[in-house]
Amino acid sequence: MSELLNPEPKVIAFLCKWCSSNAADLAGVSRMKYPANVITIVTPCSGRVDPTYIFDALAGGADGVIVAGCHPGECHYVTGNYKTLKRMVLVKELAAQMGIEDERIHLEWISSSEAKKFVKTMTEFIEKLKHLPPNPLRNNRVALEAKH
Amino acid sequence: MKKIKLAVAAGSFCGGCDMSIINLNEMLIPIEEVIELVFWQVAADFKFEDVEALQDKEIDICLYHGPIRTSEHAEIAHLFRKKSKVMIAYGSCSCFGGIPQLANPYDAQTILDSVYTNGYNIDESGPNQNYMRPKSEYKKGRAMTLPKLLDSCLPLTSEVDVNYFVPGCPPVPTQWEMLVDIITNFIKKGELPPKGTVVAGETALCEECGREKPEEIVINRFRRPFEIDPDPEKCLLSQGIICMGPATRAGCGGQCTLGANMPCRGCFGPAPGVKDPGLKMLSAIASIGGAKIEAELGPEGLKKLMETIPDPFGTFYRFFTPEYIIKTKKKVAEEESSKK
Amino acid sequence: MSQKKKTREPEEAKRLGVFVCHCGKNIAATVDVENIAKEATNLHGVVHAAESHYLCSEPGQKALQDDIKYHRLDGIICACCSPTLHEETFRKAAADVGINKYEVEIANIREKCSWVHSDKEKATVKAMKIIETKVEKALLNEALTPISVDVNRNAMVVGAGITGIQAALDLANSGYHVYLVEQSPTIGGHMAQLTSTFPTLDCSQCILSPKMSEIAHHDNVELITNAKLTSVTGFVGNFKAQITKKPKFVIEELCNLCDDCVEVCPVIVPNEFEGGLGPRKAIYLPFPQAVPSAYILDIENCLGIHPLVCSKCRDACEQKAINYDMKEEIVELNVGAIVIATGYDLYDISKISEYDFGPEVDVIDGLQFERLLNSAGPTGGAVLRPSDHKKPETVVFVQCVGSRDPEHHMAYCSKICCTYTGKHALLLKDQEPETEVYVFYIDIRAAGRGYEEFIDRAQEMGVIYIRGKPSKIFREGDKTIIWAANTLTGERLEVEADLVVLAPAMIPSFDTKILSGVTKCNLDEYGFFKEAHVKLKPVESLVQGLFVAGTALSPKDIPECVAQGSAAASKAMALLSKPQLYHDPIVAIVNEKACSGCKVCQSLCPYGAISFDSVKNISVVKEILCQGCGTCASACPSLALTLKNQTDKQIENMIRIALKTEAK
């Protein structure tokens, strides 16, 4: 893989209380391991995650943000995760327009039984961020070559 | 009665704000007598030297319009801040960055490249055969300097302390009624409104617009204004047109929505209490997109629907520079200058 | 205590305590608990921090309570295991010593930290961060009290087929007052039309009419027929339902079923109960066992209720039961729960252009065939061709008519047609063993106890099953021709039939869409009512207090309908059994001043908790309906909506503190 550009990336993960937060707990109960670079914030549903929070996190120093919710069709509140999905499409596009690599923003569906998927998602995401330069907003530097 | 000294200064302006003042005509009569114009280059040939010669805070009120796009705009901003008691950001550009801030995703180099090198009509046969471009300093023969194009295009607050804000692209006469009130109050009683006051409406535009709304608003197909002939009575959002009304401050009287049957683009800036109207509107629009047929459309269908919204930055941040960009850009500038 | 809290400025004087648990070695092995507890005292708002070996143990909780009292804490943060394990424990312990339970936060440093990391230094830093985020949240938490509302203990059942009848009886027999609302003049639904029912072949009327008469005489049931539900307002436990009663023009209480009016009525129209295969008059009794047992005047076909035009029936009625001046009536009912059981209809065969259809060409549907088989039916139970009343020699049944055809008609399987067609073929063979009987099918789907055996029996009796779907059905002379291909042998077939019986798809009953609008209950992609969860909440809807059962949800047979009717009744009872409903106070709330009336939120709440006040031009959240998902709050563009104790400010502060670089 490419050069190690950011050995200790910071990640904020927004976890839905009904699914991915439980998956995280299950990962704990199963004593799985993943890097400690991620701080989780549990919300009632992924639909509570206001796009503002994602940019707050990126501007506040996070190198990446994960939003995790129930699989489509399985949201405890029926349609909250569809809202999340739609918002994330635009959020990523907006980020890309502003020169923030859209890989820094990641949406994943993780049900409460998918501890393995949770661990894999966190591990791989953190690994990926290590090979990206520190977040341009974190260093308060928007990438200067935005795409045309 | 003592006359108050007024200046109208400008950054990267288009002339619209100046026109909005000229258009006031008789509205200015109540204050004409008491005002002494010390600077307004559109009105007469005022010189910066004359301003520099003034005492600090000798100007009572300065209206500054246009954003900070070049090094010169920043200098002018600092000069007038120093010489004025009250600094007013006049117009959307000066308040929030305005239309020119749409260039913020790009740095100066990229902008110059796209104009002088990669432009559509630029090639060997075209107007700029030698790919010439402006230089800040020109030394052959007589040395000349030009202002430097900055990497950012930011609101007035990014450079200097601002007392009041008069948003609008350009501001409208009702705001001038409020301004005239402020000025007369100042002259008569020496009173000024609290710092940070926004001279515009106190609600979101939707309340002022008041177009008819259906029971609920869902958008199953996004339309750009040219694609349909919108029903002039009904809320534009309900017709699939992205309207920034719910997150935008009132005060324009619905110039676009009521006056031109066009959606609000957000020139009056964030509604009271709203921090980032771009992200809030983005969230709202994403939420109501296909809201009643989400399961039917499925993840792929929803994604496709969202992708029919072109240019999120230009749509949701047409006039407003988000705070994180301001911070970032400032930091870049500081780093640059400390390198030198 | 909650009063004290209300007067205090939220952030200013809040006294927080942090309690860090070792959990034996479970946390302490990877997290430096001692150090964390020490550092926590420096956090903004924290006046006390302590460590505990096992916070959840008796002594652990006791110490926690003592500290709360001694340090006069307003809120606590327990840094321990997952909230799914002990949040309630600590909330209760804290509440016992006067802390509002919504001022208790859990910082999960076990499952989300000590158990998943091995580097002690990093795990300790992270644990501290987790605690800091929770302290930030706690600083702005509000003391809340559960929301409660009174429950009206009456129920309403809409639709009186077998499903609705079952639901109403279960409720009534458990002591609840039930309004049973039926749009037609009698209860019974489709089951009343059936002859005998699979798989046991017991007579449909015989098992249905006792239930119908139980309804008629039950003290707890108020039957409202010829009536429709036209509006529902209010919310769970407190619905206000508006029922529109069409006039029957016959006074039920006076009518003594003498039939004198029918004799004199000059109008003859097809009888819908007989599937149009028999006649009735403009004044009629739907069928002999009808409940309520009273005649009704069919105003559409009556010559005119004007004495000058006809009025023969009124003159004939000695009871003076006929009243031409009856008007439409609107009744308002207050109920706590609603069960929807509006059943099904059959697919409109005229939409299938390849098939000729109608009694005149001897092509009928299954329900009409039920009437032909029925001894009380138009032919006295003899299967005769409707066109010429001759006995058919060849009868063809066609399954999946309009079902399982995603391109042109309905995509789903109607589930019961295979079995009832088997029943039809069997009963026909039983009656006339010489008749040649063919069944065209795509697949035989007869899952269920005794169902497959049932089909086998039909085949044993000589019914010929052909796999294939007819491509064309048309009349030629006095025969009906069926073109088809046998998909097992590949051969092309042409059958000359005397009678063709189609099994059309079961579709949502005609009023379903309107009713969905009235009740705000969602429909699925085929237009059936939609349950809250296919597996776990099969008879609940997303509208709290509104239940749906039977074929109103999807095609099913009578046993399933009865089971669902009972299930819906018991769900309704669970709701009505309590005098008050309690609800979690973590709900959305609208800031009236900030709301722009943009209506963006109106379509977002899956529970219909958000309504619009058009006088004030603002949105309003009905707390009792809100489930606290927060989706609306993150969508409101004017920043008017927020979720209690999950506010933007709280989450933003949590993000900020989580990312703050250590000052060291």
Ligand SMILES: Cc1cc2nc3c(=O)[nH]c(=O)nc-3n(C[C@H](O)[C@H](O)[C@H](O)COP(=O)(O)OP(=O)(O)OC[C@H]3O[C@@H](n4cnc5c(N)ncnc54)[C@H](O)[C@@H]3O)c2cc1C
């Ligand atoms: C040809 C055929 C043969 C069948 N044979 C069998 C069999 O042998 N065995 C078996 O188990 N099942 C059989 N079935 C299935 C059986 O008919 C159904 O499972 C059962 O009757 C469904 O009952 P229900 O109460 O859900 O619906 P329905 O019987 O349709 O009752 C719904 C009631 O709601 C009323 N209603 C509708 N809209 C409104 C409104 N807006 N307001 C108020 N009231 C309204 C209707 O008038 C009706 O009375 C057969 C079905 C068919 C088509």
Ligand code: SF4
């Ligand atoms: S047209 Fe725009 S401003 Fe007017 S009501 Fe609709 S959303 Fe609001």
Ligand code: SF4
């Ligand atoms: S409608 Fe919007 S874009 Fe148009 S003038 Fe008013 S605030 Fe500006």
Ligand code: SF4
């Ligand atoms: S409270 Fe949780 S972390 Fe503490 S001892 Fe009990 S189980 Fe362990």
Ligand code: SF4
């Ligand atoms: S989305 Fe917000 S501003 Fe718009 S109507 Fe709803 S509460 Fe009011």
Ligand code: SF4
């Ligand atoms: S928080 Fe969720 S459940 Fe509550 S009103 Fe908003 S969308 Fe409905």
Ligand code: FES
């Ligand atoms: S409840 Fe998990 S995403 Fe909505």
